[in-house]
Amino acid sequence: MVRSDIIRGHLDAIILRLIYEKDQYGYEISKEISLRTNDRFQIKEATLYAVFQRLERRELIESYFGDISHGGKRRYYKITKLGKAYFKETVEEWQEIKEIINIFMEGI
Amino acid sequence: MVRSDIIRGHLDAIILRLIYEKDQYGYEISKEISLRTNDRFQIKEATLYAVFQRLERRELIESYFGDISHGGKRRYYKITKLGKAYFKETVEEWQEIKEIINIFMEGI
DNA sequence: CATATTACTCTAGCTGTCAAAGTAATTATT
DNA sequence: AATAATTACTTTGACAGCTAGAGTAATATG
Numbered sequence: 466m467v468r469s470d471i472i473r474g475h476l477d478a479i480i481l482r483l484i485y486e487k488d489q490y491g492y493e494i495s496k497e498i499s500l501r502t503n504d505r506f507q508i509k510e511a512t513l514y515a516v517f518q519r520l521e522r523r524e525l526i527e528s529y530f531g532d533i534s535h536g537g538k539r540r541y542y543k544i545t546k547l548g549k550a551y552f553k554e555t556v557e558e559w560q561e562i563k564e565i566i567n568i569f570m571e572g573i
Numbered sequence: 574m575v576r577s578d579i580i581r582g583h584l585d586a587i588i589l590r591l592i593y594e595k596d597q598y599g600y601e602i603s604k605e606i607s608l609r610t611n612d613r614f615q616i617k618e619a620t621l622y623a624v625f626q627r628l629e630r631r632e633l634i635e636s637y638f639g640d641i642s643h644g645g646k647r648r649y650y651k652i653t654k655l656g657k658a659y660f661k662e663t664v665e666e667w668q669e670i671k672e673i674i675n676i677f678m679e680g681i
Numbered sequence: 682c683a684t685a686t687t688a689c690t691c692t693a694g695c696t697g698t699c700a701a702a703g704t705a706a707t708t709a710t711t
Numbered sequence: 712a713a714t715a716a717t718t719a720c721t722t723t724g725a726c727a728g729c730t731a732g733a734g735t736a737a738t739a740t741g
Contacts, residue, residue, distance in 0.1 A: 469729065470697085470729075471670055473581060474580075474581055476729090478674075478678070482677045491688070501677075502673050502676060505669065505673055511692095512728085512729050514690070515729070515730085535738055536688045536689090536736080540689070556678050559674065562579055566587075570590070570663075573661075578698075578727080599719070600719050619698075624698095645704080645707085646706075647718090647720085
């Protein structure tokens with residue numbers, strides 16, 4: 466498991482990416498992250514919902530309640546046009562970050 | 574210029590790396606980071622000294638005063654054995670982080 | 682009916698970043 | 712010689728993001 470404070474700053478992008486693919490609810494996203502990373506990263510519940518709030522406040526996502534569930538009622542999230550644009554910027558930025566960090570990680 | 578909150582979590586490693594190469598003082602490290610990244614990243618002064626304090630508290634670096642200067646007196650930092658070990662771990666971790674983040678950045 | 686799982690929310694605390702302001706010595710400029 | 716610019720470090724206070732922990736509530740399982 467990688468430390469969370471090192472993923473910090475990429476969380477918005479990760480969540481946005483999953484919602485980009487299709488509308489999803491919190492618990493589902495949480496499981497999906499664990500699945501895709503082979504449990505190498507698990508987002509904390511409280512963190513996840515904090516991300517949702519932030520993204521919604523910034524109008525990068527919108528939410529609505531679903532009608533079926535296997536427990537508490539599901540709040541689905543949908544990416545906005547703004548959110549899609551923002552995600553694409555983030556991907557560009559990631560390439561840059563990688564280059565920069567690599568400078569200091571290579572050659573010892 | 575990349576946002577700092579996205580480099581966050583890698584700062585300790587970056588500083589450690591530079592001190593690994595040779596003993597250096599704060600101002601020098603600050604300039605070196607700007608130089609190596611072609612000004613794509615500049616560490617803020619207050620942040621840099623906060624990093625030093627943290628690393629020293631964790632015994633990953635040690636400090637001593639230099640005798641010559643072109644201004645205020647220089648405090649040099651030296652990496653410890655523990656610091657070297659920690660840096661090497663960090664490099665391993667970075668490979669993992671890259672893989673994980675890439676999962677969510679590829680294919681859209 | 683008890684327990685587990687699904688699903689979300691809120692609060693309080695911690696850590697890392699950094700603007701701003703300050704101290705102080707050396708070097709360059711006029 | 713006085714002034715400004717640069718070098719060099721320190722401290723404080725504020726803010727943002729992550730998360731443990733506790734709570735609420737509905738559905739599924741045995």
